[in-house]
Amino acid sequence: MDLTETSPAERAAVLNAIGDELAAAAGELIPEAMAETGLAEARLAGELKRTVVQLRMFADVCAEGDFLDVRIDEADPDFVLGPRPDLRRFNLPVGPVLVFAASNFPFAFSVAGGDTASALAAGCPVVLKAHPGHPRLSALTAEKVRSALVRAGRPADTFEVVYDQDAAVELLRDDRIAAAAFTGSFKAGRLLAGIAAARERPIPFYGELGSVNPVVVTPGALAERADAIASGFVASVSGSAGQLCTKPGFLFLPQDHGLARELGAAAKAVPGHPLLHEGIAAAYAGRRAAVLAAPGVSVLAEGSVEAGQDGWSRAAPTLVEVGLDDLRAQRDALLDEAFGPLSIVVRYDPDRPEALLDALAELFPGALTATVHRGVGEHHDWLRRLVAVLRERVGRLLFDGWPTGVAVTPAMQHGGPYPATTAPATTSVGTAAIRRFLRPVTFQNCPPELLPAALRDDNPWRVPQRRAVAGASLNWGNHSA
Incomplete structure (x- = not known):
């Protein structure tokens, strides 16, 4: 119609x-x-x-x-x-x-x-x-x-x-x-x-x-609110059994973060949640197995995928940890999206921030979101460069929050560069x-009686009309000073 x-x-x-x-x-x-x-x-x-x-x-x-x-x-x-x-x-x-x-x-x-x-x-x-x-x-x-x-x-x-x-x-x-x-x-x-x-x-x-949605935590943020970061991360990963396109798939923490026990305990406290259907359960089980088997990976919370008697497969969160160099070396096994409650903690050296920037630029060409957690008053140069790297690779850049939860509001951008989407400008x-x-169409010298309602001078639809009046071009450029 x-x-x-x-x-x-x-x-x-x-x-x-x-x-x-x-x-x-x-x-x-x-x-x-x-x-x-x-x-x-x-x-x-x-x-x-x-x-x-x-x-x-x-x-x-x-x-x-x-x-x-x-x-x-x-x-x-x-x-x-x-x-x-x-x-x-x-x-x-x-x-x-x-x-x-x-x-x-x-x-x-x-x-x-x-x-x-x-x-x-x-x-x-x-x-x-x-x-x-x-x-x-x-x-x-x-x-x-x-x-x-x-x-x-x-x-x-x-x-x-x-x-x-x-x-x-x-x-x-x-x-x-x-x-x-x-x-x-x-x-x-x-x-x-x-x-x-x-x-x-x-x-x-x-x-x-799909998207892996990296999250970077600065040393300042870790010093200020380590416990809140750990609990917020696990809640974001495990919500709806991780079956969200904005789930944080990678958490970059300073190498001496000291949160392994807290992260593992928080994940182990989350009970198994039904996966949407058996196709998702099978795909998630395969991705989880590949991640757990990758060299250099240590387990923070092993989690599980189990078939229930009620016909639902349930997944409990799986968290693993890897160093930045191992992430680069095992990119084929680790970088694909895991559609379920699995995420990878990546240790980086805060004394070598360029290595982190290079890895983000190399390994994450396109995502729906990226997140930066920073300390109060942190304004150092590498943080500005981090923002510059991430904004080129995502549709939404968050600060001091978690990417799950997409506000339905005029300014929201839910899209990103490939491979997150096929049309990054939308x-x-x-x-x-x-x-x-x-799609736009222009009518040139169209008789008034043939014009669409929106283009008529009497404007029966009462829509906004932007007009370039005759003679205005003589003054173009005079308003730019």
Whole structure:
């Protein structure tokens, strides 16, 4: 269904209707999610709330109309480079979007998650590939979305769901699909990205492929709050059984950190948590075994992966430690993402900060996040250089916190350089996510009666219009002093 002529207010009404429908159905949705994912009720209730808030945030984006980026250059016979025609530019929806749902966020990155919300906000119909880890929840959520669309005066087929992987791959090849979004494994994401690129008419593929999210602790931070760093790190690694793309995969500590016992004890105190499905359990067990077998690795908390009688495999946190030189030597075994509650502590020599900077630049080409814990008042030169190295390799740079927990807010950046994502200049969280599903078009000397509503002088949609008035070019450059 073509939504190109749908006004911003109408799109906002659609998104608010979906949010209302999901909020009202919490009593149905959360128990189904618990049954299919093993995630706790409190975690799922918070995630459903986040999903509703995200929809309402994009509703406000629509209502404001800034995302259309309307620019009008008035016809100008005195333009400094010669007569200028009437030029009017705005953003159109790219067309139908194929979304591949994630397993680890059955609400926020699934049927009605951020990719769906931002695509609908842009005016794009959505076809969603449901994740096999929660098919019943996907069907129930899709029912609520389609009901909300009808209630808001839009056709139900604005949003469709497919469940078969082969059918989704064929859709990715279908010339009617104009863009695709994916959250999942590196292997699957690379395969799908290749299909999107190999089409006769290649399309944008916005893939989030995983991340290891390094954390660096300075000597000053360690001296001030070692216990808080140890407990915060273990909580971030073990939350949701480590099945989060922002889990800190590497913690860089000064070599004489003295936290081995505290880290091990904190990890051993965390009970086993269900993994989302057996595919994740098998992949995690393989990665864990490879890390534990790598030369130079010492175990702080061995953890476990065990199959339960209830059908769920449960994982308890595994923490290991390695020196910086051994990390470099064993990069093939250690650097891949472990999607589960495993993380690697890396010792570095604070008297040789250049070695740490070189290793970070060499070993971490792209991640969703990086974190720096520093002491109060630390401003030494190598810390500034550390920030300069990390900001080139991540989408979000944190200070004195932990990367798990992605705020749903306009300034959030959830994306990063490859291999974290296939499109480092974009985000899948925050209001800028809508830009993935828009394309600009300019109308030159268009008759007024043929102009889209957003470009008309009477501005019936009441959207922001940025104008370059006739004669203004004669003064360009005079406001720069």
